[in-house]
Amino acid sequence: MEELKILILDDEKDYREGIEEYLSNQGFTVFKAAKPSDGLNILKNITCDIVVLDVKLPEMNGIQVLKRIKQLYPLIEVIMITGHGDMDSVIESLRSGASDFFTKPFRLVDLKRAIERTRRFIDLQNRVNDLQDRHNHLVSSILEREGDVIIGNSAAINKIFELMEKVAKTDDTSVLITGDCGTGKELVARGIHALSSRKREPFFDVNCGSIPDNLFESEFFGHNKGAFTGAIRNKPGFLETSGKGTLFLDEVCEMPKHMQTKLLRVLEGKTFRRVGSNHEIAFRARVISATNKNIENAVKNNELREDLLFRLNTFHIHLPTLKERKEDIPLLIDHFMRISIAKFGKTYCRKVDPAVYDALLEYEFTGNVRELEHMIEEALIMCDESVLRIEHFKNLKVTQKKVKFDxxxxxxxxxxxxxxxxxxxxxxxxxxxxxxxxxxxxxxxxxxxxxxxxxx
Ligand SMILES: Nc1ncnc2c1ncn2[C@@H]1O[C@H](COP(=O)(O)OP(=O)(O)OP(=O)(O)O)[C@@H](O)[C@H]1O
Ligand SMILES: [Mg+2]
CATH class of the missing domain: 1.10.10 (Arc Repressor Mutant, subunit A)
Known part of the structure; x- marks a missing residue:
């Protein structure tokens, strides 16, 4: 843990300065104030970890200050200094969220012990928060896994399965997945993770297009408390939370150029630091990235650094459009029917009219599998009978059945x-x-x- 920042709020000059000198000598960063208004001003500008707070103060009493601090900065721990025998204040302080107390007159070594107890509590709290973050992520990735089967039996998709299996076996190879929108890039990335030895570790997906520029660095690298305004607690970034699992960088061409440079350094050096920390952390995850852009053009147009592309593109998988694997359309229709029937509870709908298969085989998909998935879902919502028909689709026309000379x-x-x-x-x-x-x-x-x- 980084060095603690402590604020001493006591109107008695001797105490205030005595405590400051002692704690500074112990290696803590100490701030001091004689009045609550000055103390609160300091907290506004500096993220302190602990406040040592006297009960008897001018302007308002210490308990009121305690309540104010807890309301404004719930993560700051407060140690109260109470008058000897003043049990009422002790009880009220503890009820109002103080983490410890000691009575005047006191020995400085007792104060130090109280601070150390509080430091252990803060460390523990940080660990709980980190674990909570990891846990939340694991739970959401388990829930998302339900629709993770990759359907298809065409030569084109079988080739993809083969590539997935091959690259999954290599533990650390970076993979770049390209393909038009809705072709299944994320599904394939999850599949590689599930086939790899990292399958019990997190699959951490990051949509590079949805993070505001100014948050990128702290989201990726994490930050320590006080690294910038609003950094109220230590927070691990994506590089850390992905652990020994897979870091999936979706829409990788959307990553701002300054972040591309920083990411390249991490991939080369395999270490990084949280913002506001000097501590080096090892980067262990495998990186899979995806884009629906033409990568050569992205490099030419200066959207993607060429040296980063080389790092990301050790193994390349390009996904076929639905048009290039039409044979899979009937299988996909049946698959999405099963999912949607379960989702909407429409168990009475048991069949798809053959005309629907024919029409969808001829349909010009621009959004590939995702579009097909949405079309089936929408049509099923409209369907109140046992057969799903063309009329249930918004934009589907009956096709003249062509004789196929295959x-x-x-x-x-x-x-x-x-x-x-x-x-x-x-x-x-x-x-x-x-x-x-x-x-x-x-x-x-x-x-x-x-x-x-x-x-x-
Ligand atoms: N072969 C497949 N079998 C079953 N479902 C699929 C298949 N391919 C894609 N899907 C489904 O289609 C939807 C889109 O897939 P996915 O999000 O992986 O595509 P994408 O290429 O990442 O799309 P985008 O470029 O828009 O990000 C998802 O719901 C996914 O489950
Ligand atoms: Mg995607």
Missing amino acids: SLNLNQLVIKEKEMIRQALNQAKKNKTKAAQLLNISRSALNRKLSKYHIE
Whole structure:
């Protein structure tokens, strides 16, 4: 813990100066005031940890000052100096939030002990706060995990699974995920984390586009109490809270340039300091970053430092658009149906009209999987029957079913045709003219097909 700042508020000059001299010699930073108004003024400008407060004061009594301090600065600990035998003041001080007290006349060594007890209490409080931050983060990441399955069976998404598995095994490699919006970059980042040996550590996601410029440094590096106005307690930053887990830098191109330089230094040196502290902390997390921008352009346009890009981009994964993996659309529709039915309790809706699959297969998605997810969700809200239909969608039009000349369909067509020819020949007892009539084709056309398919 950094050195404690202590304010002494006592109108008796001898006490005030005696205490100041003693505590300064013990290595504490000490401020002093004779009147409550002066003391409160000091607290306004300096973030003190402890106030040593006399009960008998001019302007207002010590208990009132205590209440004011606790109201304005709840994290400051107050040690009261009470008159000998003044039990009422002692009880009221403790009830009003004082952390300790001792009675006049006192030995300076007793004061020092009271300060040390309070310091231990402050240390403990800081640790509890840090743990609370970590706990909150873990809980929210567990809750978010529910929708974390990556659906798809196309060649394109299988390639992505393969890359994810490979890079997850390397413990420390930085990964850059690119791809249009809504293609699943965050999902893939979470997937890599879940597949890696860091899976029990935090997955800490930071949206670089949503942090105000002036807060970036203290949010990333953390700060110590008093490092700047408003820094009322020690606070770990993202670099610290991500621990030995994964730090996910989403929309990384939105990071201000001055922060990019600082982040680069952390990634190179693997250490950092909280704002307002000289203590070096090791950076242990794996960094995964994501952007929907074209990275070459981002470097050219001076949005992303090239040297930072090299650090972030040790392993690159580019996600396909939904258009590039249309085969996955039906699977995704079924997946989002299951999720939305559970979410809205619409268990009576059991089927999706085939026309919906056809229409969504032809739909021009600009927001990729996210857009599809929202469309299904919205449509299901509108649906009060057992089948989800085109009419439940806001912007979906029936498509003219196109015959698809892919190899699978052609094969099926050939199989069907052979089967029909065989059936016709059986029915016509091998009479080709009759069989041709049954098939509604000419005798010469039948002959051509028979030789093509080698049917006797
Ligand atoms: N393959 C997939 N299987 C299931 N759900 C998916 C898949 N890909 C994306 N999603 C879902 O689509 C939504 C968008 O995904 P995600 O947030 O990971 O995309 P993104 O690329 O980070 O988007 P953006 O560029 O807008 O930040 C999420 O709800 C996610 O769960
Ligand atoms: Mg995202």
